[in-house]
Amino acid sequence: MKLTGVELRRIRMPLVAPFRTSFGTETDRDILLLRVVTEEAEGWGECVATGEPLYSSEYVDGAADVLRRYLVPAIVDHPRLDAVAVGSVLAPFKGHRMAKAALEMAVLDAELRGQGRSFGRELGAVRDRVACGVSVGIMDSIGELLDAVEGYLDAGYVRIKLKIEPGWDIAPVRAVRERFGDDVLLQVDANTAYSLADARHLARLDPFDLLLIEQPLDEEDIRGHAELARIVRTPVCLDESITSAAIAADAIRRGACAIVNVKPGRVGGYLEARRIHDVCAAHGVPVWCGGMLETGIGRAANVALAALPGFTLPGDTSASDRYYHTDVTPPFVLDDGHLPVPTGPGIGVQPLPDVLAEVTVASEWLHR
Numbered sequence: 001m002k003l004t005g006v007e008l009r010r011i012r013m014p015l016v017a018p019f020r021t022s023f024g025t026e027t028d029r030d031i032l033l034l035r036v037v038t039e040e041a042e043g044w045g046e047c048v049a050t051g052e053p054l055y056s057s058e059y060v061d062g063a064a065d066v067l068r069r070y071l072v073p074a075i076v077d078h079p080r081l082d083a084v085a086v087g088s089v090l091a092p093f094k095g096h097r098m099a100k101a102a103l104e105m106a107v108l109d110a111e112l113r114g115q116g117r118s119f120g121r122e123l124g125a126v127r128d129r130v131a132c133g134v135s136v137g138i139m140d141s142i143g144e145l146l147d148a149v150e151g152y153l154d155a156g157y158v159r160i161k162l163k164i165e166p167g168w169d170i171a172p173v174r175a176v177r178e179r180f181g182d183d184v185l186l187q188v189d190a191n192t193a194y195s196l197a198d199a200r201h202l203a204r205l206d207p208f209d210l211l212l213i214e215q216p217l218d219e220e221d222i223r224g225h226a227e228l229a230r231i232v233r234t235p236v237c238l239d240e241s242i243t244s245a246a247i248a249a250d251a252i253r254r255g256a257c258a259i260v261n262v263k264p265g266r267v268g269g270y271l272e273a274r275r276i277h278d279v280c281a282a283h284g285v286p287v288w289c290g291g292m293l294e295t296g297i298g299r300a301a302n303v304a305l306a307a308l309p310g311f312t313l314p315g316d317t318s319a320s321d322r323y324y325h326t327d328v329t330p331p332f333v334l335d336d337g338h339l340p341v342p343t344g345p346g347i348g349v350q351p352l353p354d355v356l357a358e359v360t361v362a363s364e365w366l367h368r
């Protein structure tokens with residue numbers, strides 16, 4: 001494909017409710033969207049970086065800068081551009097996986113729209129709908145948490161994930177178990193808030209029969225997670241630590257994780273996400289699709305990814321209204337606890353022009 005234009009669009013989306021994790025509280029989402037224009041078709045990409053570098057080292061302004069200064073200029077003159085080429089052209093630039101992922105996603109979307117081929121078909125989806133879980137933030141009280149969980153269960157979510165941190169872990173898990181019973185699929189996510197010294201404390205979660213404990217330790221502490229896994233019976237799942245297929249293989253071989261949360265933005269794109277799926281499948285390690293509060297653009301691509309065979313656990317592929325009153329695409333609506341895999345060309349959705357205009361903070365053409 002020949003690139004004729006790249007648009008960087010900054011949007012601001014208010015959240016339906018504050019979302020608190022061990023690394024902070026979000027009340028609205030500052031999002032970077034990319035639009036790639038080629039002679040055949042247009043493509044959309046969503047950068048999942050957070051506003052501040054609190055989930056990982058990336059942040060929205062940094063991603064915009066590296067795209068403007070290095071990543072987009074590196075690909076614009078490529079004679080035969082496609083998503084695979086993007087990965088190899090950008091490889092010399094270190095890190096910035098979320099920025100790279102957004103650009104690769106937009107090129108892949110344009111490429112597939114041009115071919116009339118869906119993300120699901122391209123990635124290897126084997127299902128036409130995916131079971132959806134929901135991520136529940138840290139709350140001011142146990143009562144507030146139980147009301148929120150009740151609402152999500154009533155909405156049909158098939159799995160509940162509770163954010164935890166020191167001081168908010170055993171009690172909320174016990175309360176949810178006592179109120180909603182042992183059959184609810186339940187897991188926790190610490191976003192690196194604990195240390196190996198907390199191992200015995202975290203082992204107190206074992207009686208609650210959780211599906212997994214997600215990223216309890218620092219993202220660089222692979223060895224620590226392997227040692228924790230020998231003390232805590234609940235399966236350890238990694239999120240922030242897993243930034244490539246090679247690192248996934250290493251973490252699995254060292255006993256650091258029994259389950260992997262796959263996030264295309266965190267690992268540099270949907271093609272690497274599929275490679276992580278394949279490596280995990282080869283080791284018999286289940287994966288599930290994580291979430292970064294994406295708009296319908298990223299959500300559409302994530303639902304396609306979540307339909308691959310190795311995605312055997314419900315993901316954080318929640319409905320649009322989990323986070324937003326109005327999504328920039330037609331909303332993803334939960335049906336019997338599932339979301340349908342888009343079947344149209346590319347990601348299968350388009351931004352709604354009037355909604356997009358309303359939430360747009362800035363737009364710039366990086367290449368014309």
Ligand SMILES: CC(=O)N[C@@H](Cc1ccc2ccccc2c1)C(=O)O
Nearest residue numbers: 021026050135191290291292293316
């Ligand atoms: C759904 C879920 O829990 N996602 C991340 C954490 C997270 C939390 C808050 C966020 C705020 C803005 C952007 C991304 C964010 C990601 C996780 O699995 O660890």
Ligand SMILES: [Mg+2]
Nearest residue numbers: 189214215239
């Ligand atoms: Mg996580």
